Amino acid sequence: MSTLPSSLSTASARIEHLVQSRLRGSPYPAIQRLSCDFADGRVVLSGRVRSFFEKQVAQESIADVDGVDQIVNGVEVIARSRPR
Numbered sequence: 572m573s574t575l576p577s578s579l580s581t582a583s584a585r586i587e588h589l590v591q592s593r594l595r596g597s598p599y600p601a602i603q604r605l606s607c608d609f610a611d612g613r614v615v616l617s618g619r620v621r622s623f624f625e626k627q628v629a630q631e632s633i634a635d636v637d638g639v640d641q642i643v644n645g646v647e648v649i650a651r652s653r654p655r
Contacts (some may be wrong), residue, residue, distance in 0.1 A: 586638040601630045612640035
């Protein structure tokens with residue numbers, strides 16, 4: 572029995588939903604806010620995070636989703652200003 576909404580009738584929509592669910596389930600708020608687009612086995616991640624670690628965590632969190640053949644990690648790393 573599937574837990575996906577019935578409106579997700581195409582394989583592409585199901586895969587994109589799974590990818591978004593992985594991102595939303597992250598313990599890192601910046602990763603939860605990332606966007607993704609999926610087409611033809613390719614996921615494009617976009618948005619901003621505060622570290623290269625978070626960028627890599629986002630990518631790794633979706634790497635094993637069935638149907639994802641390629642990840643284009645377009646996430647920008649925006650470093651916080653350090654107090655002086």
